[in-house]
Amino acid sequence: xQPNLFPVQKNYQQKTLGILGGGQLGRMFxxxxxxxxxxIHILDPDFNAPxxxxxxxxxxxxxxxxxxxxxxxKNCDVIxxxxxxxxxxxxxxxxxEGKEVxxxxxxxxxxxxxxxxxxxxxxxxxxxxxxxxxxxxxAVIANKNFLPAVNKLGKEGYDGRGVQVLRSEADLDKxxxxxxxxxxxxxxxxxxxxxVSKNQHGEVKAFPAVECAFHPTANLVEFLFAPAEISEDIExxxxxxxxxxxxxxxxxxxxxxxxxxxxxGEILVNEIAPRPHNSGxxxxxxxxxxxxxxxxxxxxxMPLGDTSLRSPAAMVxxxxxxxxxxxxxxxxxxEAMSEKGVYVHLYGKKLTKPFRKMGHVTIxxxxxxxxxxxxxxxxxxxxxxx
Amino acid sequence: xQPNLFPVQKNYQQKTLGILGGGQLGRMFxxxxxxxxxxIHILDPDFNAPxxxxxxxxxxxxxxxxxxxxxxxKNCDVIxxxxxxxxxxxxxxxxxEGKEVxxxxxxxxxxxxxxxxxxxxxxxxxxxxxxxxxxxxxAVIANKNFLPAVNKLGKEGYDGRGVQVLRSEADLDKxxxxxxxxxxxxxxxxxxxxxVSKNQHGEVKAFPAVECAFHPTANLVEFLFAPAEISEDIExxxxxxxxxxxxxxxxxxxxxxxxxxxxxGEILVNEIAPRPHNSGxxxxxxxxxxxxxxxxxxxxxMPLGDTSLRSPAAMVxxxxxxxxxxxxxxxxxxEAMSEKGVYVHLYGKKLTKPFRKMGHVTIxxxxxxxxxxxxxxxxxxxxxxx
Numbered sequence: 001x002q003p004n005l006f007p008v009q010k011n012y013q014q015k016t017l018g019i020l021g022g023g024q025l026g027r028m029f030x031x032x033x034x035x036x037x038x039x040i041h042i043l044d045p046d047f048n049a050p051x052x053x054x055x056x057x058x059x060x061x062x063x064x065x066x067x068x069x070x071x072x073x074k075n076c077d078v079i080x081x082x083x084x085x086x087x088x089x090x091x092x093x094x095x096x097e098g099k100e101v102x103x104x105x106x107x108x109x110x111x112x113x114x115x116x117x118x119x120x121x122x123x124x125x126x127x128x129x130x131x132x133x134x135x136x137x138x139a140v141i142a143n144k145n146f147l148p149a150v151n152k153l154g155k156e157g158y159d160g161r162g163v164q165v166l167r168s169e170a171d172l173d174k175x176x177x178x179x180x181x182x183x184x185x186x187x188x189x190x191x192x193x194x195x196v197s198k199n200q201h202g203e204v205k206a207f208p209a210v211e212c213a214f215h216p217t218a219n220l221v222e223f224l225f226a227p228a229e230i231s232e233d234i235e236x237x238x239x240x241x242x243x244x245x246x247x248x249x250x251x252x253x254x255x256x257x258x259x260x261x262x263x264x265g266e267i268l269v270n271e272i273a274p275r276p277h278n279s280g281x282x283x284x285x286x287x288x289x290x291x292x293x294x295x296x297x298x299x300x301x302m303p304l305g306d307t308s309l310r311s312p313a314a315m316v317x318x319x320x321x322x323x324x325x326x327x328x329x330x331x332x333x334x335e336a337m338s339e340k341g342v343y344v345h346l347y348g349k350k351l352t353k354p355f356r357k358m359g360h361v362t363i364x365x366x367x368x369x370x371x372x373x374x375x376x377x378x379x380x381x382x383x384x385x386x
Numbered sequence: 387x388q389p390n391l392f393p394v395q396k397n398y399q400q401k402t403l404g405i406l407g408g409g410q411l412g413r414m415f416x417x418x419x420x421x422x423x424x425x426i427h428i429l430d431p432d433f434n435a436p437x438x439x440x441x442x443x444x445x446x447x448x449x450x451x452x453x454x455x456x457x458x459x460k461n462c463d464v465i466x467x468x469x470x471x472x473x474x475x476x477x478x479x480x481x482x483e484g485k486e487v488x489x490x491x492x493x494x495x496x497x498x499x500x501x502x503x504x505x506x507x508x509x510x511x512x513x514x515x516x517x518x519x520x521x522x523x524x525a526v527i528a529n530k531n532f533l534p535a536v537n538k539l540g541k542e543g544y545d546g547r548g549v550q551v552l553r554s555e556a557d558l559d560k561x562x563x564x565x566x567x568x569x570x571x572x573x574x575x576x577x578x579x580x581x582v583s584k585n586q587h588g589e590v591k592a593f594p595a596v597e598c599a600f601h602p603t604a605n606l607v608e609f610l611f612a613p614a615e616i617s618e619d620i621e622x623x624x625x626x627x628x629x630x631x632x633x634x635x636x637x638x639x640x641x642x643x644x645x646x647x648x649x650x651g652e653i654l655v656n657e658i659a660p661r662p663h664n665s666g667x668x669x670x671x672x673x674x675x676x677x678x679x680x681x682x683x684x685x686x687x688m689p690l691g692d693t694s695l696r697s698p699a700a701m702v703x704x705x706x707x708x709x710x711x712x713x714x715x716x717x718x719x720x721e722a723m724s725e726k727g728v729y730v731h732l733y734g735k736k737l738t739k740p741f742r743k744m745g746h747v748t749i750x751x752x753x754x755x756x757x758x759x760x761x762x763x764x765x766x767x768x769x770x771x772x
Contacts, residue, residue, distance in 0.1 A: 027420065030420075053441070306726040334688060337688055344421055344422065346422055347423075348420070348423050
């Protein structure tokens with residue numbers, strides 16, 4: 001044994017890990033972290049956050065308030081996020097004081113604004129859809145020749161909010177008043193995602209590409225299939241692009257890269273998320289290493305885990321049923337659980353509302369052909385009502 | 387959908403589950419239970435029990451004191467155990483008051499005493515090693531013609547304690563003074579275990595057999611290999627016997643059945659444990675359903691999960707290194723984690739002492755031949771010191 005080969009080894013066992021955000025991503029992250037005896041502190045504005053009763057210390061407070069984030073971070077050794085909308089100035093100050101903040105604050109800041117995100121792709125030669133920055137509705141209208149396009153809010157778009165498709169001038173009314181961008185509407189063949197990670201030692205790894213199917217109206221991932229039905233050539237191109245993004249950012253942690261595969265086989269980066277992501281939930285059961293363990297390994301300075309797929313998988317998001325608001329009740333669980341290779345993940349949210357992410361189900365099947373059919377069956381079986 | 391097919395479905399989502407014992411078994415159980423939004427209450431005498439900070443309610447108290455167990459159970463809907471040495475009279479009272487107590491108190495009581503356990507096998511025609519009940523040392527000495535034999539304490543034997551091999555008269559001094567039994571020393575070919583489960587609806591399932599390799603001196607499982615290297619015939623016989631045990635007990639929950647395979651291919655039941663067991667830790671990564679999820683499904687009235695093996699696996703117990711007592715430090719983690727398919731589980735125990743179960747590592751490898759070698763390598767890499 002040569003312990004000196006792994007200078008951080010002796011340390012991370014005593015480090016406290018603070019997470020900004022205590023939702024389902026933090027919750028699944030904690031399920032992995034329990035295996036390593038790492039003390040987890042959580043900051044979340046919701047008194048009933050999904051992580052509340054499974055972490056070592058829970059603080060209720062704003063993620064965007066400087067003092068709240070700063071004081072929370074003071075008691076941690078390593079600080080990470082499960083949501084981008086956090087106070088990066090406080091994180092900057094903590095990093096300057098020697099705290100390990102991953103992803104690095106300036107990267108979170110860059111990603112918080114879809115405008116700077118797009119400019120970053122442009123500057124680094126990362127393939128992405130053509131775009132124009134727009135400061136308000138009039139700027140969008142002034143560029144009506146750019147339609148059909150997607151108008152995206154620069155900041156605080158989340159889970160489908162802050163995105164507006166403008167197919168023709170008739171849609172211009174829907175344009176946002178706030179600073180955002182106008183992006184060419186891509187006539188894509190598929191939407192895929194590749195999750196990549198990088199640790200402090202510079203080690204990088206990419207998960208296999210997955211295929212995302214979005215909810216027609218809610219603009220949320222509804223189904224996910226792994227592996228993606230794409231050629232090896234496209235798969236490699238997608239991994240290359242995703243790795244290029246994390247290398248150019250020089251980011252430590254896990255990064256989800258959502259991409260379009262155009263009808264001509266081009267890869268275009270759509271959006272990125274510097275944290276565990278909905279497009280990686282299946283990795284808990286379907287891959288050698290889950291995205292949550294990989295994120296933990298990356299930010300704690302552990303060696304990264306093997307990312308290969310153990311079995312074809314489908315992931316179904318359990319969204320709050322439209323028309324139901326109140327104390328959640330899950331319908332159809334037992335029938336779903338009677339099937340082989342069905343993994344239920346409920347997020348511990350007491351209240352449901354239309355399209356709220358309440359949980360997900362992963363389905364494993366050696367026969368990829370069966371996955372679509374099984375995913376739709378699970379979707380029709382399990383309903384989140386009130 | 388026919389909800390009436392699953393009468394309990396509407397209920398378990400609101401049920402509170404109490405666990406007697408908050409050690410590593412409870413800890414891994416909670417990691418599974420988090421997926422179902424089930425509130426877990428833990429009772430454990432240790433203020434720093436491994437489950438303490440990841441359950442919804444933790445009570446520090448004795449597991450053998452009537453009032454403590456009774457008052458704890460009063461606030462739960464379902465009550466289960468992760469250790470057998472609990473006050474079964476209190477559980478009886480709780481069951482009479484309508485609490486769902488699984489495994490049923492009289493079964494825990496029967497298993498608590500190795501003497502009644504052996505008599506049960508005898509009465510039900512379950513194959514087991516020949517034995518004589520002994521009340522004290524003199525009774526053992528009086529039966530010296532029965533040697534070579536194993537002298538087992540009736541009660542409170544645990545993790546290798548309470549077991550004494552008496553090969554010849556020279557060993558008679560080591561005989562126990564307390565009530566126990568003298569069991570013919572079996573010249574076995576292998577030690578295997580089969581975990582079976584039964585839910586409230588009468589559904590039963592058996593996990594594939596695993597092979598256990600014990601620590602030479604500590605008398606604890608050191609390595610475990612799945613699948614066991616046994617013929618299909620022996621495998622089927624072992625499953626039959628294990629299912630016979632849970633059916634004869636009519637027990638709800640999960641039951642680990644440890645068995646000897648004799649040189650003549652006979653199956654003899656050695657000991658049983660009515661809870662998740664060390665011989666099932668690999669199921670977390672290696673099987674479609676883990677033993678912890680299976681136990682949860684069984685006691686909560688959910689349908690049982692598929693038990694098949696997804697990949698050959700080895701499990702290595704991480705025991706406190708001999709000669710080290712104090713604040714635990716894990717050596718060699720990073721080197722181990724650099725390997726593909728290595729899963730570390732640390733149990734959150736601050737203090738280590740010689741042979742204390744501090745964690746385990748599961749190794750997955752499509753090539754079963756490689757598993758023994760890899761298991762020994764991991765064992766030599768990871769050391770729990772102070």
